[in-house]
Amino acid sequence: MKGLNAKQNKATNLRLVLSQVVTLGPISRAEIARNTQLTKQTITNMVEDLLSVNLIEEVGVKRSEGAGKPSKMLCLNKKACYTLAVRISPEMLELGLYYVNGEYLTKITHHTDTAWHVDDIADEALKLIQEKKLDHHSVLATGLSIQTGQGDTLFQYQASKRLQTELSQRLAMPVAVETTASACAAYQMLFGEAKTLHNFIYIHLGNKVEAAVVYDRQIMLGTNGLTGALGDIFVTPESSKSTGELGTLNEFASLTSLKKYIEKFDKKPVVSVKHLNPSKHTASKNWLSQATEPLRIAIHTLESILNTQTIILGGDIGEQCLDFLISQLRPFIPSIAQQGDRDIVRLIKVPNNDDVPMAGISTLPLHAALNDKNIQTLYTPPTSTQSKVQQLIYITQ
Template sequence: MKGSNAKQNKAINLRLVLSQIVTQGPVSRVEIARNTQLTKQTITNMVEELLAAKLVEEVGIKKAEGAGKPSKMLVLNKKAAYTIAIRVANNELEVGLFYLNGEQINRLHTLVESENLLDKTAYLVDTLVQVDDIDKSLILGAGLSVETSDDSAINGYTFNKQLQHKLANKLQLPIALETSASACAAYHMLFGEAQQLHNFIFIHLGLRVESAVVYDRQILLGQNGLTGALGDIFVTPETDEKTAELGRLNDFASMASLRTMLNLNGVTQEELIAHCAVNKQLDLWVEQASEPLRIAIHTLESLLNTQTIIMGGDVNEILLEKLIKQLRPFIPSISQYGDREVVRLIKTPDVANITIKGLAVLPLHAALSRKNMQTLHIPLELGYTELQQLVFLSE
């Protein structure tokens, strides 16, 4: 992405320079200029502001090629602020405290009912702040995802937006709302497997199967903020005897379908994964899920032909490995033609923690682009810290 040297575009340039440091760091001012086509003076001004806010730091010197001067290298200061990750999945609530780079400090989990969701979330946030003895004014913001097995996507979206606004007011924090798939995609762009990629897809195996499509390093948002409902695509010609509908991917490859097969609908996600380690029926679910997932992957490749697909979700390392092994060989598609720099499918590292880490980086991800700011809700009465003022409101 290119910046603008016009004075009125300070906010764009600041976010662009910060994005370069986050994703390319350690990086020099010269390299930022080369990548963004901003002037030396513009970059100097932006970097000085970021250094003054302690959001970035200088970590060393890189020798220049030829007779040029050595360059000081810039990186994100992960400890400049904290972020909060909030995940709601049916009746489970998980809240975590993180550094800016998605590195976990602590996290808590509890069961919750909708009527006390706000109070319980606030209680867990306050508990983390007190236990880890942090200054609450150093929290940049929070990332939120809400997952249910409810089929009504539009009703779910309306509820999630309302919850985002209520939580932002309750916690007095900016809150970014994304699907779990989009949160994972954001983490991979900033700190994971997709730092050098321009377009890719993340498939998230949760209560429902979700996908996030990244094009030109932007997560695509659909009408009403709804996109990526991969689990709703039809993958079998047979119809359900009760509903007369064709079989959907959610019926075969979601965590809800795994719970149904194992008759474990009442257990927590952690208990489900623990049970999977010793349940012989797990192989039956993998066999059931693999062919529908192969069809879904072929569909995504044929339609979008992105650089790669990354897969993760609410599964453990063993289950994900089994599933990906069963998916091969992939159905031939357009993606196998031409030169490839990346394999067709990547297994996400640290799969057990990828979703919560993704939520943790959403406030920083929102700060890096005006388009990303669409996901953020900031309370009207918020008393901005200097850092929040800089990254969210700088004009």
């Protein structure tokens, strides 16, 4: 992306410079100028603004090969502020405080079968901030992801937007909302396996199967923000006797289907799927074998339509089950992904799978600040008093 050398485009230029530092740092001012085609003076102004709120820092010098002066290097200051991560599913509430670069500070998990009210969520979040003795303005914003146990994708999206507004007002701070798959994709772009990738897909195996499609380092939101409902695609020509509909990926590869399968097989409720070991647990092994072919079809479909650089696979499923599933997926169905030169494998298993969803949600506030399109995922309550960092990176003009 190229910058705009005009006064009225300060917000665009600031986000562009910050994005360069976050994803490519340590990086010099000269390198930012070459990458963005912004003038030296514009780069200087943007960098000084970011340094003034300590969001970035100078970390030494890089000596040039020629006779030029050494360049001061810039990188993100992870301790400039914190972010709050909130993840809600039908069976649990997860809350965490993170450094601005997605590194873990503290988190808690509440298991429950009852729906959480926004006041209860806000109370738990504020309690966590107080326990760490953090000033309210030291928290940049909240990242939010919600997955409902009922309804379709539109219902889930509408529920997320309502909760975003209510939670933002209750916490008196900005809240950025995305699906878990999109949050994980954002984290991978900023700090993970996709820092150098331009086009990729992130598949998240949760209660529903979600996907985030990244094109030119931009998460595609689609009409009404509904892109990514991978679990809704049909993967079998056989129709359900009860509904008459064809079988969707959610019926085979979602954690909801896994839990139903195990409960039917073991004749007892599933406490957690995180620690299932398919080599010792027959029901989970059988389910994984059943899920393999539908997921292979889904991967083939994505590759054939989008032809991205790679697909990254993660989820709320445990490491042992994920490893078994990936081993069963190979060999992949032949697709256009095999054609032409490749320097990246077709499928990447996300490292530290258990930690990525919450870390991803924690990076949504920073991700929102890096692109004019990303900012639409953020809601800021009109009555809140903004910190200097918020005033700077969440400007819209």
